[in-house]
Amino acid sequence: MPDDWQAVWLTAMLAGVTTLLLFPISSPLAWWLARSDSKGRSLVEAVVAMPLVLPPTVLGFYLLVMLNPESFVGGLWLNIMGESLTFSFSGLVIASVIYSLPFMVQPLHATFRAVPEPVLEAAATLGASPRDQWLNVVLPLAKRGYLTGGVLTFAHTVGEFGVVLMMGGNIPGETRVLSIAIYEHVETLNYQAAHSLALGLMCFSFLSLWLVYRYAGHRFEVVR
Amino acid sequence: MSNQLIIRGCLERARFTLDLDLSIDLNEPLGIMGATGAGKTTLLRIIAGLEPDFTGSVAFCGQVWRDGMIDRVPTHQRGLGVAFQDSRLLPGRTVENNLNFAIQRAPAVDSRLDYVTLVEALDLQHLLRESVDSLSGGERQRVALARALLARPQLLLLDEPVYANDNAHRQQVIAHLGDWMSADGTPFIYVSHVAAEVAQLTRQLLILDQGAVQALGETNALLEVRNVVLGTEPPSLAAVVVAADRHSRTATLQFTHIDDAVCALSQGERVVVCRDASDGSRLDASLQPKSDEDQR
Numbered sequence: 001m002p003d004d005w006q007a008v009w010l011t012a013m014l015a016g017v018t019t020l021l022l023f024p025i026s027s028p029l030a031w032w033l034a035r036s037d038s039k040g041r042s043l044v045e046a047v048v049a050m051p052l053v054l055p056p057t058v059l060g061f062y063l064l065v066m067l068n069p070e071s072f073v074g075g076l077w078l079n080i081m082g083e084s085l086t087f088s089f090s091g092l093v094i095a096s097v098i099y100s101l102p103f104m105v106q107p108l109h110a111t112f113r114a115v116p117e118p119v120l121e122a123a124a125t126l127g128a129s130p131r132d133q134w135l136n137v138v139l140p141l142a143k144r145g146y147l148t149g150g151v152l153t154f155a156h157t158v159g160e161f162g163v164v165l166m167m168g169g170n171i172p173g174e175t176r177v178l179s180i181a182i183y184e185h186v187e188t189l190n191y192q193a194a195h196s197l198a199l200g201l202m203c204f205s206f207l208s209l210w211l212v213y214r215y216a217g218h219r220f221e222v223v224r
Numbered sequence: 225m226s227n228q229l230i231i232r233g234c235l236e237r238a239r240f241t242l243d244l245d246l247s248i249d250l251n252e253p254l255g256i257m258g259a260t261g262a263g264k265t266t267l268l269r270i271i272a273g274l275e276p277d278f279t280g281s282v283a284f285c286g287q288v289w290r291d292g293m294i295d296r297v298p299t300h301q302r303g304l305g306v307a308f309q310d311s312r313l314l315p316g317r318t319v320e321n322n323l324n325f326a327i328q329r330a331p332a333v334d335s336r337l338d339y340v341t342l343v344e345a346l347d348l349q350h351l352l353r354e355s356v357d358s359l360s361g362g363e364r365q366r367v368a369l370a371r372a373l374l375a376r377p378q379l380l381l382l383d384e385p386v387y388a389n390d391n392a393h394r395q396q397v398i399a400h401l402g403d404w405m406s407a408d409g410t411p412f413i414y415v416s417h418v419a420a421e422v423a424q425l426t427r428q429l430l431i432l433d434q435g436a437v438q439a440l441g442e443t444n445a446l447l448e449v450r451n452v453v454l455g456t457e458p459p460s461l462a463a464v465v466v467a468a469d470r471h472s473r474t475a476t477l478q479f480t481h482i483d484d485a486v487c488a489l490s491q492g493e494r495v496v497v498c499r500d501a502s503d504g505s506r507l508d509a510s511l512q513p514k515s516d517e518d519q520r
């Protein structure tokens with residue numbers, strides 16, 4: 001059981017770090033998608049949404065190929081940080097950020113699209129610089145989008161399995177997250193332990209979604 | 225101090241092309257009139273730097289704001305106060321919060337207009353804690369006007385700022401606005417369809433028609449031409465009004481180009497009596513209503 005608590009803690013850490021990283025990464029990307037008329041926009045939208053339709057094992061496989069110590073990125077990381085990206089917590093974070101990207105970008109995209117341009121124009125005429133407009137007009141109007149994106153990203157990362165298995169394996173304290181722990185319990189026929197963790201995850205997922213619908217209202221729509 | 229506003233350039237729209245060559249001294253307040261879709265709001269947006277497709281130059285008080293396609297001074301640094309026709313309040317916030325947004329970004333300059341005076345005069349005291357989302361159209365417009373004034377602008381742009389208000393509020397706001405502006409001396413441009421408001425607040429008037437400057441002149445004289453000589457329609461003449469006389473029911477216009485005058489004379493339904501044609505670059509003409517002419 002201590003191993004399971006370790007898995008819970010590791011999962012919460014992974015989901016928390018991923019969510020925190022995705023806020024600053026997704027904000028400019030979602031803003032650009034919401035406001036740009038560029039011809040390349042639909043291309044970027046498609047790339048961002050890829051994890052929604054791609055089998056996690058496919059994504060995990062290519063991440064493994066791209067981030068292993070023999071690859072350019074993996075080798076560079078190994079030289080600078082002194083650890084391999086594969087089968088490590090850092091590698092899991094990178095994989096989770098990519099895998100959960102659409103779950104943050106899409107709610108933010110929807111909420112940014114709903115910010116009325118005329119209101120931003122009015123703010124500009126009152127002396128608000130673009131940065132000031134972003135911080136004091138856009139962000140307050142987008143808080144529901146951030147809540148939705150944060151909850152969905154956290155919950156989705158908690159439920160990761162395929163990508164984690166491909167990229168991280170099953171190393172206790174390093175890459176053994178909840179979904180892997182449940183899989184291992186089932187493999188060893190320890191259904192009681194698997195049941196405890198699975199029920200916990202189910203309750204958590206329900207609470208996350210309830211939170212989204214309760215506080216973000218029905219305004220949330222996935223933009224595809 | 226000279227408050228010269230210079231706008232030269234053009235902007236293509238689906239329904240018209242706004243073609244401007246204006247140099248106006250805003251020491252006297254300017255009114256803008258014209259039919260719906262004439263380009264009045266677009267002109268204000270060009271001055272505010274909100275039309276990125278405008279090609280030309282905009283300068284105010286000797287400072288170049290836009291040159292070609294480049295904003296030398298972005299909108300937020302132009303020292304504007306704009307009361308938009310559709311209010312454009314910050315949604316999901318209280319009236320007080322919207323007013324504070326302007327106050328926090330206003331330059332520290334002396335002004336006779338303080339918060340309490342404005343809020344009372346515009347009948348907003350009982351609304352301060354209300355969400356702007358719950359206000360009526362007229363209330364929203366009064367908040368937008370207060371917000372524009374509290375920005376302590378060096379140039380105030382008012383785009384039909386009271387049209388959604390009832391008569392009592394309209395008259396009250398216009399009266400206050402006239403007093404404040406004459407006391408404060410802030411240059412301003414007032415767009416409206418209501419001649420009485422324009423006459424009360426402004427000293428010079430620009431009439432636009434499908435993006436072109438139809439007439440520019442002294443407000444009362446131009447409104448005399450519009451109302452007394454030509455009926456309710458604005459004159460379809462590219463001309464500057466020199467004088468208008470209610471008793472003789474005549475107006476003297478100065479045409480920039482003789483061709484415009486000839487064209488106007490031949491196409492106009494009403495009798496136009498030429499009094500003086502000079503060197504070809506200028507023509508002074510006097511207008512009289514056709515009905516009067518027929519009766520004689």
